[in-house]
Amino acid sequence: MAINEIYQYSLVNALMSGVSDSGITVTQLIEKGNQGLGTFVRMDGELLLLDGTVYQLQAEGKIRVAEPDDQIPYAAATHFRSQQTLTVKLESKDSIEAVLKKFDDHANNLFMSYRIEGVFSRLKCRTVKGQEYDGQPLSELGKNQFVAEYEDVEGTIVGFRSPSTWQGFFVAGEHMHFIDKERKIGGHVLELEADEVTIGIATVNNVHIELPTSDKFNAAKMSTDDVGLKSVEG
Structure with missing residues (x-):
């Protein structure tokens, strides 16, 4: 794939419908980019791809390096190369949007990928604990997620900004995963x-979506639950 082209496997709406029992492998995802995010089978934790390594960010704050054959039911990745690097102050998650608009004020209907590095004075992060039964939807998992707050922590955030019209395919707006330096x-x-x-930051106008061919994916009744998505994705 080309630099700053987004590859995505499956749809966020599939996770909202509880479809997460199989997918591509870690090895396959690494071929699609050098940074990205997603989840693992049964929505067991958060996925972060950073510089060729896939990490599983688990509940209770644990992290493991994923095995090459671990399966991924949903992920987005890109071969990231920054088009511009800025030094900024971030007063909230919402302030990232202002930074992106400063970079390209005409990209409202395009995607952006970005990487934030440094010391964060405060971070609030969540990790989904995984499905308790087959087909459990993401919106229900979000009611029992592990949430932790960190102060003065150094690390990296990998993120995508998706246009509002893509809600359900992607997570509209900001979608970010964090891992600390250690x-x-x-x-x-x-x-x-x-x-x-x-x-x-990089602007992206080329998106490739690969859909699963499993019986569960094809049988799922999918619709865009905007309220549910916003509640679980923050």
Whole structure:
């Protein structure tokens, strides 16, 4: 795939419908990019792809390096190369949108990928604990997720900004996963603050989506639950 082209396997709506029992392998995902995010079979934790390594960010703050044959029911990845790097202060998660608009004010209907590095004064992260029964939807899992807050932690955030019209295919707006420098803590970012971090940004206008061919995917009744998605994805 080309630089700054997004590859995605499956749909967020599939996770909302509880379809997460199989997917592509870690080895296959690494071929699609050098950074990305997603989840694992049964939605067991958060996935973060960073510089060729796939990490499983598990509940209770644990992290493991994924095995090559671990399966991934949903992920988005890109061969990231920054088009511009800025040093910024982030007062909240919402302030990232202002940074992206400053980079390209005409990209409202395009995707953006980015990487944020530095010391975060405050982070609130969650990790989904995994399905308790077959077909359990993501919105229900979100009611029992593990949430942790961190202060003055150094690390990296991998993120995508998706247009609002793509809600259900992607997560509309900001979708970010964090891992600390020591590779000991991380998760899906709900809130953040940082006095000075660097953010590398790239605009993306080429998206490739690969759909599963499993019976469960084809049988699932999918619709876009905007309220449910916003509640679980922050």
